[in-house]
Amino acid sequence: MTTVQQPATRSADDIRGDFPILSRLVHGKPLVYLDSTASSQKPVAVIEAMSQYYETTHANVHRGVYEISEEATAKMERARVKVARFINARQSKQVIFTRNTTESINLVAYSWGYANIKAGDLIVLTGMEHHSNLVPWQMLAQRAGARLEFVPVTDDGLLQLDVYEQLLQQQPRLVAFTHMSNVLGTVNPAQEMIAQAHAAGALVLLDAAQSVPHMPVDVQALDVDFLCFSAHKMLGPTGIGVLYGKRDLLEAMPPFMGGGDMIRTVGLRESTWNDLPWKFEAGTPAIAEAIGLGAAVDYLNAIGMENARQHEQNITAYAMEQVQQVPGLIIYGPGAARRGGVISFTLGDIHPHDLASILDQEVGVAIRAGHHCAQPLMERFGLAATARASFYVYTITDDVDMLVKGLHKALEIFKL
């Protein structure tokens, strides 16, 4: 049996104490939260940073000449610096605040895409993309008359890299793929894939919604052109996400949305644009959310991203070992060594929605059920839906044990 080692700095048991929601009850039972892939919970440090901002500092940013507005601006821009350091961006102006991963990808598809993708151009995606890294490229391709090709997924849930190499020979303009699958948990070999794409003359957008929260990500080491992620999946608030881009690319891109803050001068008939990053941040930004994201980055840094990754690998290995013993249970995707902290599975012919309801009501376990915004991937495996359990820095083996107890309960209820 796998022994679960806790992060070297603090144990997951200890970390849990920082998350008020983890001590609440659901249906009279302690909440067991196994849906962090959809959205993570928030530590007191993040909640307090945001409420302290509202209690003491709130004013609009970038325009006030009075004290609290200057303080608000400084706090927000400090958060940008924290995020830049977290992903090892060369400069904080390469960090654009958006609403979420989805908006970050759309920003690139509209701004870079409409300026650079022409009829007949090729964009390479994969068969394991979240809808947010698929639909914006479909929209762009339809409008520009461009082509989309897909790297297929093997039965083990890995990318078919020989096909990727063949597609690169067709000289795509852009390759966009997920660093880690939100369904299969597969961690893709991003560094090698990016180097190969560059050698073929393509730019790369990496959907890091599931990697930045769970493992060290270094944009300079990856040499990635665009990187997108969401605060709410990394202990931060909803309503704020990040687009990182290489500076020369961002400088050359036209604005995505027009309005206040993104301009330098405005005339009745034309305007000029602000510097990076504000050129892409039209209107009043999510100030408290940026500050909350900064606090989340501080919190994750204190744990250490290597420790976070190690803990999740250990808990995932433990969970795979345990759930596999439930009769009739099938896990999709690769072994624990090649995946992050997420397990998609089916149990006999119990519908995943029924399974999720039973787990919620009988043992207080919150898991996800459905297509996980990856319908083409579901189709690839001949499925309409799966159940999905996912883990984070606050997940403990007791959580997994309660999941297993709930799965046995479901078998009993369905008389399987």
Ligand SMILES: Cc1ncc(COP(=O)(O)O)c(C=O)c1O
């Ligand atoms: C791999 C991946 N990409 C993109 C997204 C979209 O993130 P958001 O809804 O925060 O924009 C998700 C969300 O689950 C995801 O898992």
